[in-house]
Amino acid sequence: FPGAGTFVPESDDLRVLADAARSCRGCDLWEPAENTVFGAGTPSARMMLIGEQPGDQEDRRAQPFVGPAGALLNRALAQADIDRELTYVTNAVKHFTFTRSDRGPRRIHKKPLRSEVVACHPWLEAEIRAVDPSVVVLLGATAAQAMLGTSFRIGVDRGRVLELGEARAVATAHPSAVLRAPDDERDAAFDALVADLRVAASLLE
Numbered sequence: 397f398p399g400a401g402t403f404v405p406e407s408d409d410l411r412v413l414a415d416a417a418r419s420c421r422g423c424d425l426w427e428p429a430e431n432t433v434f435g436a437g438t439p440s441a442r443m444m445l446i447g448e449q450p451g452d453q454e455d456r457r458a459q460p461f462v463g464p465a466g467a468l469l470n471r472a473l474a475q476a477d478i479d480r481e482l483t484y485v486t487n488a489v490k491h492f493t494f495t496r497s498d499r500g501p502r503r504i505h506k507k508p509l510r511s512e513v514v515a516c517h518p519w520l521e522a523e524i525r526a527v528d529p530s531v532v533v534l535l536g537a538t539a540a541q542a543m544l545g546t547s548f549r550i551g552v553d554r555g556r557v558l559e560l561g562e563a564r565a566v567a568t569a570h571p572s573a574v575l576r577a578p579d580d581e582r583d584a585a586f587d588a589l590v591a592d593l594r595v596a597a598s599l600l601e
């Protein structure tokens with residue numbers, strides 16, 4: 397893939413960036429997707445949250461984290477006393493990728509390839525430049541590795557305060573991983589996500 401680089405305008409205006417991302421052809425994911433899901437939220441947010449990639453609902457509504465994973469994230473943010481309205485929420489990859497179920501029209505989320513994460517990275521860099529957050533929350537391994545390199549392991553370094561250029565970062569589990577946890581582990585997985593979000597929130601004080 398050529399990557400998103402040549403499609404990213406030299407602008408710190410998120411509306412200009414989001415608009416340009418709609419015609420990105422930096423990798424092959426734009427074609428089957430319905431929408432480009434750019435980040436959303438407060439343009440000058442002090443906290444930025446980065447997920448993996450939009451899901452089915454996000455693709456339909458062109459908004460990040462508005463499906464089941466978003467609902468769980470909202471609950472976790474509320475418990476950690478973080479106002480989502482005051483944050484900026486985005487994803488490492490801006491287009492949904494999926495396979496079709498043999499049994500129907502359901503679109504099943506497919507994890508993005510490393511090459512797609514790399515291709516999309518210039519948009520993420522542009523968003524970080526524009527928002528200039530002081531705290532970045534990395535939701536899951538894809539986001540963490542997009543920012544910190546492929547040797548990063550969530551299981552080892554989640555919840556720790558990390559350096560990310562001028563900002564500080566905290567990596568944690570992806571909300572979808574909490575949703576997928578076995579019944580008897582889900583509450584603990586949720587509480588661990590909240591605990592990591594509290595670490596991130598404490599950096600804003």
Ligand code: URA
Pocket residue numbers: 447448449450451454459460461462463465466487572
């Ligand atoms: N999962 C993500 O990583 N991002 C979304 O926007 C939705 C689900």
Ligand code: SF4
Pocket residue numbers: 399400417420421422423424425426432489490491512515516517519
């Ligand atoms: Fe461009 Fe990213 Fe979409 Fe690929 S996923 S086409 S790099 S916006």
